[in-house]
Structures are given as structure tokens and as C-alpha cells.
Amino acid sequence: MENTFMREALNLAEKALDMGEIPVGAVVVRKSDKRIIGRGYNRRETDKNPLSHAETEAILEASKTIGDWRLSGCSIYVTLEPCIMCAGAIKNARIDDVYFGAFDKAEGAVCSAYDNIISDYYAGIMEDECFAILEKFFKKIRQTDI
Numbered sequence: 328m329e330n331t332f333m334r335e336a337l338n339l340a341e342k343a344l345d346m347g348e349i350p351v352g353a354v355v356v357r358k359s360d361k362r363i364i365g366r367g368y369n370r371r372e373t374d375k376n377p378l379s380h381a382e383t384e385a386i387l388e389a390s391k392t393i394g395d396w397r398l399s400g401c402s403i404y405v406t407l408e409p410c411i412m413c414a415g416a417i418k419n420a421r422i423d424d425v426y427f428g429a430f431d432k433a434e435g436a437v438c439s440a441y442d443n444i445i446s447d448y449y450a451g452i453m454e455d456e457c458f459a460i461l462e463k464f465f466k467k468i469r470q471t472d473i
Contacts, residue, residue: 332356332404332452335363339381339405340440340460343368345414350460353381353405355389355398358423364401365389367425387421394404397421406457408435414444423447428457 332354339352348369355365367384371377382405390396399421406428409417414436419427424447425437432439437448 329404329449329452330363332363333368333400333426333428334455335448336381336406337453337456337460338411339366339368340457343370343381344460344464346373348372350464351381351405351407353385355385355422356402356404357393358400364392377417378412380410380413381407382409383416386416386422390420399423399453402426404452407431407461408437408439408450409445410434410471411436411441411444414441417445424449424454428453429461430454 334338335354336352340350344350354363357364365385365388367381367388370379370384371383383401383405391450395445401422402424403417403422404426408427408431425445426449430439437441437445438450443450
């Protein structure tokens, strides 16, 4: 089941890639009925907003869907380990657990660069696919800048 939700997060990351954004996607899933209630992908460049990360976009949509900021009873699936801002947003939204794909050794706030912000997490879900889309983006950026 977790691959199904991560696959949807990867589809959202593809949208971000097509827009020239760092390709990260996220979905919030209500655990009781296994329904996606929030979707998001990076939109920082598009929105000119440093807060427009995939996780915050998915949390905002999920909150609107259920009409409450409290997302207890939900999980979030993210293609890249959440940064410290997003880990804080996940914790403040009361999301139960985090599933992520690629590790972020520089900025990851679940278990890589920082830890103890989120205790219930599952790492490395479809890690190769999640890493590949990021690698594709950064290779393209490096070629363009030369």
C-alpha cells in the first residue's frame, strides 16, 4: 500500500519537474479509509514563496479537505526527507507518521541532518525512484549553467 501512495507523490514530483521546480511531491493519507486527502509539490519558484514546499502544500489541501488543521489519524508520504520547516509543520499538524523516499543528508530533519523532530517515520520507500528524479533535475540544472 505504501508504494501506491509514494507512486502518487512521485507523480506530483514529476509535475514539479515539468515546471522547473525541485521535484518533490507529497500526499497526506487518512489512515481510516486509506484515502488521499491532500496533494502537493514544490512551488517555491512558481509562487515566489519560500513556504511552498510539497509537504506544506499537501498539508494545506488536507486541512481544507477535512475542515480542520488537526490531521491526527493521517500519514504523509514524501519523495524527499522533509526539511526542518516541513518537519515542524508535520508535527504541528499532528500527522501521525512520515514515509519518505530519498534521504536528504544536508537538510533532512527526520533522521539525516537533524533528528528527534519526528519519531514515527519509515525511510527509503522507493528510494531509487525518488533519488532518480532529483538526480535528473540537478543534472539538467548543471548542464544549463555551464
